[in-house]
Amino acid sequence: MTQMLLTHDPRTGTAVAHHACTDATQIDQICQRARQAFFQHWRTLPAARRSEALLSVARHLREQLEAFAAAEAADTGKSLATARGEVAGAAGLWEYAAALARVEHTETLGSATGSGLALTLREPMGVVGLIVPWNYPLITTAERMPFALAAGCCVILKPSELAVGSLALLVAHLQQNPLFPADVVQVVYGVGKEAGQALTRHPAVDMIAFVGSTATGRAIETAAASCGKRVTAELGGNNQVLVYPDANLAVAADGVIAGALRNGGQACIAGTHVLVDPAVADEFVSQLQQALQRRFPASSSDAVPEGLQPMITLAHKQRIQSLVQAGLAQGGVALPGSRLDGPGHFLGPVLIDHVAPDSALREQELFGPVITICRVAASQFNAIVADNQYGLAVYVWTAASSTALQAVRQLRVGRIWVNADPEFWLPELPVGGFADSGVGREGGIRALDTYSLPKAAIIY
Ligand code: NDP
16 A cells, blocks of 8 residues: 655644655666666756756746745745745756856866877766755755756655655656656655665665755765765754854844744754853843844734744654753753743744853754853854864854954854855855765855766877
8 A cells, every 4th residue: 555645734733735655666666767867868968958947947936936835834834935035045046057057167188198188078977866854845955956957967856754845846847847858857755764765775876965964864874885876965053153242242133033043943054052252241142132022022912923933843842842951951041031832833932041061952953943042252162163063054243354254264164154144145155064064065166066077088
């Protein structure tokens, strides 16, 4: 009997849709067909035709923005406004990939060979298994799929079992779009340990592009390495926010609230852990509370503050609550206005002050609407960041360009925002992490290198 996935709206707990799981035999056939589509069609298609196909997807996303936004919001609990912004962001990534499809970074050596010619070509990796999480299905897919396609790869997508709807719409479009030959893009549905693992191990899959937790990413890296597959993995983060004494504290407070609580804090780049110099800590905490009040105006009749996003599952909510309770038991102080519980999947926002630098609360990725505040001298900020096992993102708030420059040069993290919140990002910039936050890079001007290898030739 076919197994079914049933997705739920985290706002209400009501069922959204059923999706039939792809069984092991079907996954095998999908992988074989992808390999054929790669060799017979997509690999050799002129770059301009691939570019045109990618642009048509961007157009479709913009034309059908409401349908994609509604599907993404229903599975994830995002507001429609947020989901609309993400669909537009995803379209921008498809457009950028379409432009890159026509740019080839190759070399020609005329004189090194004497009378011959030496040159390099870019050879696409082949079939890419793309495994994405539930928190940003369309964006994490758009950061990878169009670039893999632009490079000449075929893609098999595995959405999270918790958020399937917007990606099912995307794949349905790709499979009907006449500019994409059959089987260039396919999808497998199912739980990670079955459908995801089958893709990771299948011999017809040449590369895995993964976004998700560090534990799963590490397991995938190990499995893929044992059969020689390339892996890119963008993993968890535990991101610090450095508030220097010279920062504009009111602006920083608004930026911290926006950067930490976006998507209900369920974002790998959420700036959860604030380090603030004691000289300005009291003033900054007061500004933070005011900023929170502006973002989520309290009203005694509100069971849930307007604009707050629910946790994806009850189990996820309970995990965050128990981490918060442990942090409070270790001396953290919940600031007034914090909501340690809420109806259904809702929780927060929570501000916890006086968290010690070595508190367990600061060591794990919280992935929820929680901000911790640790009062510590600015001279120690960079050392504390360096101690972190993750290396995904850091936020720096300072008026001094020398402090900003020093942070940008010293910190080993994939992305640094100085005096800005994560609303500001560009497809032109690469994404990825250091240490436990992942391997490889996606996006940016060299994005196609991730999905291709140079091939060298000497011609006489
Ligand atoms: P998981 O690692 O649990 O899942 C991510 C994806 O991997 C899902 O599609 C999941 O499928 C699949 N999966 C699970 N187990 C396996 C397996 N053994 N083999 C192959 N695939 C598998 O992460 P979450 O869904 O919980 O997402 C949250 C995590 O993702 C956080 O740690 C967050 O930081 C990280 N993340 C990182 C981002 C980044 O850009 N750095 C962006 C977004 C999230 P299924 O869900 O069906 O089990």
